[in-house]
Amino acid sequence: MPDDLSAAGRDLRAYTDTLRPRHGVVRNIHGEWVLLRHGLVVEAALDDERFSSAVSSHLQIPNGLDAAEHTAYRQALDRFLTPEALAPFHEEFRRVAADLVASLPRGVAVDAVSEVGVRFAVRAQSAWLGWPADLEDRLVTWVAENHAATRSGDKSWTLKVAEAFDELIRCVLEPRRSAGREGGADADDVTARLMRTEVNGRPLTDAEIVSVLRNWTGGDLGSIAQCVGVLLHYLATHPELQDRLRSGVPEAELDALIDEILRIDDPFVSNRRVTTCPVTIGGVALPQGARVKLNWTSANRDEAVFGDPDALDPARNASRNLVYGIGRHVCPGRLLATLELRIALQELLTASSSIVLDPRQAAERAVSPVGGWRTVPVVLA
Ligand code: HEM
Structure with missing residues (x-):
């Protein structure tokens, strides 16, 4: 059985x-069972009783929670x-992109990934969360470190990067907290509202707020940047589609095209589950406690x-x-992601007459487990 999905x-x-x-199911070098077919990925994602999301010892809100x-x-x-909730940000995102x-x-x-995707994602996200512009360089560095640590598979490095992010978030939370303590005007941005959010009749703890922001940011920054890379590579290699979009298509059509290009080359590769009892899936018997990966990228190409x-x-x-x-874990950020990607593409297409791959650098x-492209050198005219 092939065993290496991480080379x-x-x-x-x-x-x-x-x-x-x-093979519908393969085992990788880390001992995880990877589901490759569409039907199997859907089966596991919908069976959240037997395929639990409580895969990490770290707090992961809401990703790592199950059931009620x-x-x-x-x-x-x-x-x-x-x-x-997102309507007030449309104009701001457009300004950021323009x-x-x-x-x-x-x-x-x-580079469509680092110079367009990452910069756009960081600025749009800061606008959404109400974070200061001077965090931009720290966030950009963090995205790069996070990717490098994920690629390395080195757990202590990944942990260090996670701690660096917690520290960065504390710098955002503290001024809002002290403004509250000193009777200053309550900020009314998304971060401040998250800090006032209650679940089960009590406010979120600090650790929970950091976890939510880490998951929003992980979803937003990393994935949006990777998506921009995939989309610009596709457009640069499909000039006829580029021309069609430049001549103007309805928003719904553009959104559907974005989703479909991402289906063909889905940069958000996989999510983990752990079995809560012995399960047979795709004809393979998994014991209780088996670590499973839902490979969205492969399922999307079945x-x-x-x-x-x-x-x-x-x-x-x-x-x-x-x-x-x-x-139950379907992405809550889909609308935000689609909005940001649509606006980024519209602005790129309107302000250029062509986008082509750079003939001098491929x-x-x-590198797995990150999907999509590491770099996409493009030339705008
Ligand atoms: C840019 C493209 C994005 C892609 C391709 C993407 C993809 C996904 C996928 C496949 C899941 C399912 C995870 C699972 O079943 O375990 C997910 C969950 C999640 N996404 Fe996204 N996402 C994106 C953007 C975002 C954004 C912008 C946010 C928030 C600001 C976000 C926040 C989350 C969170 C919090 C979860 C966990 C939900 C839960 O466990 O209930 N994502 N995302």
Whole structure:
């Protein structure tokens, strides 16, 4: 049985494409059971009683919670991510995107991931959470460190990066807290409102607030940046689609295209589960306590469901698209992510006449377990 889904330098998609027709479930070098087929990933994601999300000894809110406890936190937190809650930020995101695009050089290579995706994600997120602009460089450094630590598989490095993030968040929380203590005006940004949020009749603890912000930020910064890389690579290699979008398509159509491009090359590779009892899935018997990975990237390319996985067909594939997951842990940030990605693309396309890959430097794939691209050098004209 193939056992290595983590080797550096491989395009994870090409590898899982070769495995999936023969194996629905494979075991990786870390002893985790990786689900590769669409049906199996959906089955595990929907069976949250037997496939628990309590996979980490660290507090993970809401990701690591199960059942009623999870529901209580999601109810309290999802209200920050509804269309109404996000409406006040549309203009701000557009300004952030327009300023960034205006500052990009024309006629020379820029990296779609680090110079466009990461910068945009950090600035948009700071605007959303009410964080000061001078945190930008620290957040950018943190995203890079976080990716490097994740790639290395070195647990002590990952822990150090997590602690660095906690420290960064404390710098954001403290001024809001002391303003409250000193009777100053209560800030009314998203962070301040999160600090006043109650779950089960009591306010969130400090550790819980940090955990929520870590999960929002992890979702937002890392994934948005990777998504921008995937989207710009796709557009740069599909000039006819670029022209069509530049001539203007309705928002809903653009959103559907974004989802479909991300389905073809889903940079948010996998999430973990642990079995709560012996389970047979895909014909493989797993013991209680088995560590399982739901490989969204592979499931999103399952030929049994999508036919040719590279064929762009939003109307046909939307209902089975798993980019934002499925089941009780389905991504609460989907609307925010789609809004940010739509605005970033619109501004990039409006302010350019063409976006092409730099002929002098090849784009480089990210190293597993990070998906998408590490760098995508593009030239804007
Ligand atoms: C940019 C693209 C994004 C992608 C592709 C993505 C994808 C996903 C997926 C597949 C899950 C399911 C996890 C599971 O089943 O274990 C998830 C969960 C989650 N996402 Fe996202 N996400 C994105 C952006 C965001 C944003 C912008 C936020 C918040 C600001 C966010 C916050 C979360 C949280 C908190 C969870 C855990 C939900 C739970 O466990 O109940 N994500 N995301």
